Amino acid sequence: MPADLVLLSARLLDPGTGALLPHTALAARDGRIVLLGDDREARALAGPRSTVLDLRGAVVLPGLTDGHLHPVSGAERTMGVDLSACRDLDAVRAVLADAVRALPPGGWLRGWGLDPNAFGGAPVGHAALGPVLDGVPAFIELFDAHSALAGARALELAGIDGPRAFEQGSEIVCDADGRPTGLLLEDAACALVEAVAPRPTEAEIRARxxxxxxxxxxxxxxxxxAMDANGDTLAVYTALEAEDALPLRLRVHPWCPPEADDDTVAELIRLQGTGGALWRVAGVKLFMDGTIDNGTAWLEAPDRHGESTRAFWPDPRRYSRVIAALHRAGVPTATHAIGDAAVRHVLDSVEKAQTEGPGAVRHRVEHIETVPDDTVRRFAPLGVAASMQPTHCCEFTRADHTDNWSRRLGEERAGHAFRCRDLWDAGARVVLGSDWPVAPYPPLEVMAGARHRRPADLSLPPHGPDQALTPLRALRAMTVNPAWVAGEEGIAGRLAVGHRADLTVLAEDPLAVADTELAQVPVVATVLAGRVTYRGAAL
Incomplete structure (x- = not known):
């Protein structure tokens, strides 16, 4: 039977060893690799309907996988004005003013990517933006997607005129007189404004x-x-796959919020394994804390503002019971845990669940921005993966610790954080991702950030260069290790006969390129299940 795809004149890279394989060609049929050999052998498998590509020495890798991203909710969130390039308040005001002028009468202004460092020493609130939002209902998400800034008119429409109590760790930030500043921390607070703001249609979300x-x-x-399944997310994946418009293989983790009762947890268990050929529900996402930038992380010692002292779950013991229930059901979990207290509690909960109900369930912790040595050493014995986003360190913190994140943590903790290398050296499975739309998704940028620990424009010195990953480790963290944490190491993450024909083709060997040049390496082609989903101009 002819192959569906034949790649010729290629260099095939093994992310396990970092060496080039002795083969020059690859063939795939029915979504799997059926041949690694020479060009003559591969050509013999080509038929009249086969896609045959002469790669002229390009490098073929197992397909790159982002270990943490939000494709559909991120698509919706990024339909507003992009503020991610704004480095100071003047720039923010100018971009917002242009957006306001383009609004129809009564229209809402939506924005995203706002970096709190743009406020300098000023409090994060709508007052700092001046009159630009006067009378305009505005809802602007901060870069971390855990907080938002609402204009005075938006607060009025949502009926927010003071503080409120929430079941989860959320807050309407108010001034000394009890008046809302516009800063909303975490989902429950943000949802109050989102509930009265117009939403795009299902068709618009699907198209985006x-x-x-x-x-x-x-x-x-x-x-x-994919670390959420909010709203119509699963319906979007279903529709895109039916239209042959799903170019990524997605592993979906629906959220389990603190208010989830036993029936909700049971429904999350029931959802496991559902999906299509290219996407399926295969895990549950939980939150143990918020973010350091907002003062909503859970730290073992307060930050410099006296904040970040509590869990996102009002009753952390309930979180432990949910982890145990999911573990017993064989459901892998991914828990957002940024602060040292949050990470410790996640590991304690997993360890207890493993003791009470042994089983080969691969749990993971997301972000892990600040942890002490004893916590670093616990990941490997528990088999818990460390899912990390190095570009958060690169883009939002500074080596001189003048950024908001570092100022809140203080010198000692800020100088000893985002410990990618220490976790790897301690035997943890490190998985890299972007957390898009928090940070850019191009995987070469993610791997480059893990290697040089500098912003993408290379304008600043590296933050914590001792925690940089080697080129091979960075590559493994987006190929071999995502396959392992998914329990798919037998069919993914390597170039081998019988493995999925999910492939990334680069113009150069990523292991031979300088750290600061990796992000600029051209992508020649991308292949999913033996089907070309992207073909560069060179082909």
Missing amino acids: AAEVLRAMAASGLTGGH
Whole structure:
């Protein structure tokens, strides 16, 4: 039977060893690799309907996988004005003023990517933006997607005129007189304004998601671990796959919030394994804390503002019981835990669950921004993966610790954080991702950040260069290790006969390129299940 895909004149890279395989060609049929050999052998498998590509020495890798991203909810969130390039308040005001002028009468202004460092020493609140939002209902998400800034008119429409109590660790930030500043921390607070703001239609969200996913494929991604299934997300994946418009293989983790009762947990268990050929529900996402920038992380000692002292779950013991229930059901969990107290509690909960109900369930912790040595050493014995986003360190913190994140943590903790290398050296399975739309999704940028620990424009010195990963480790963290944490190491993450034909083709060997040049390496092609999802101009 002819192959569906034949790649010729290629260099095939093994992310396990970092060496080039002795083969020059690859063939795939029915979504799997059926041949690694020479060009003559591969040509013999080509038929009249086969896709045959002469790669002229390009490098073929197992498909790059983003270990943490939000394709559909991120697509919706990024439909507003992009503030991610604004470095000071003047720039923020100018971009917002342009957006306001383009609004129809009574229209809402939506924005995203606002970095709190743009406020300098000023409090994060709508007052700092001046009159630009006067009378305009505005809802602007901060870069971390855990907080937002609402204008005075938006607060009025949502009926927010003072503080409120929430079941989860959320807050309407108010001034000394009890008046809301516009800063909303965490989901429950943000949801009050989102409930009165207009939403795009299902068709608009689906079209935007398709656009985002196509761009992700063009960046070299063949897969992603999607860390939410909010709203109509699963319906969007279903529709895109039915339209043959899903260019990434997605592993979906629906959220389990603190208010989830036993019936909700049971429904999350029931959802496992559902999906399509290219996407399926395969895990549950939980939150143990918020973010350091907002003062909503859970630290073992307060930050410099006296904040970040509590868990996102009002009763952390309930979180432990949910982890135990999911573990017993064989459901892998991914828990957002940024602060040292949060990470410790997640590991304590997993250890207890493993003791009470042994089983080969691969749990993971997301972000892990600050942890002490004894916590670093616990990951490997527990078999818990460390899912990390190095570009958060690169883009939002500074080596001189003048950024908001570092100022809150203080010198000692800020100088000893985002410990990618220490976790790897301690035997943890480190998985890299972007957390898009928090940070850019191109996987070469993610790997480059893990290697040089500098912003993408290389404008600043590296933050914590002792925690940089080697080129081979960075590559393994987006190929071999995502396959392992998914329990798919037998069919993914390597170039081998019988493995999935999910492939990323680069113009150069990523292991031989300088750290600071990796992000500029051209993507020649991207292949998902033996089907070309992106073809560069060189082909």
